[in-house]
Amino acid sequence: MDVQLTEGGWVLPARRCLSPFFNSRPTGAEISLLVIHNISLPPGQFGTGDVRRLFTGTLDCDACPEYADLRGLHVSAHLLIDREGALTQFVPFSLRAWHAGKSCFEGRPNCNDFSVGIELEGTDTLAYTDAQYQALSAVARALLRRYPRLSPERMVGHSDIAPGRKTDPGPAFDWQRFRAELRETA
Known part of the structure; x- marks a missing residue:
């Protein structure tokens, strides 16, 4: 997969679906972290469109009993990679998506300030697809080329x-495979 990043922080060839849940990064904040997540709505079901609805604030929280805790939740990720490897971007990388919540990396709190959040459609315990690893690696390589930190x-x-608060992307995510694919040339 050939992935390019625009000056404005958009991924080509991702579908754009702007979330209202973002804001500016703090002055001087540079992207220096990639956070990998997983998500499925309803839990364990794929391709329902409900992840897109959650990130765009249009999810009907009465549609499924598991959604009760999502009512009033304002979250987003920069990018979603579905089970087929298709990319949907909700927030440009130049802006702060609301994906990490209370977080800390190497003693630095508020990871949303300096990170990119990528959601893989999946669960902690179900293997991710070849297409997802390929797409994630291609995006990660493009991010490495763009952001020197x-x-x-x-x-x-x-x-x-x-x-202790979050478990994703879970034991089903093959870090060794991801790192090997990351080293492959684009």
């Missing part, structure tokens, strides 16, 4: 920046 060592799971 980012490195492979600064690509982590949500569980790494919010231990």
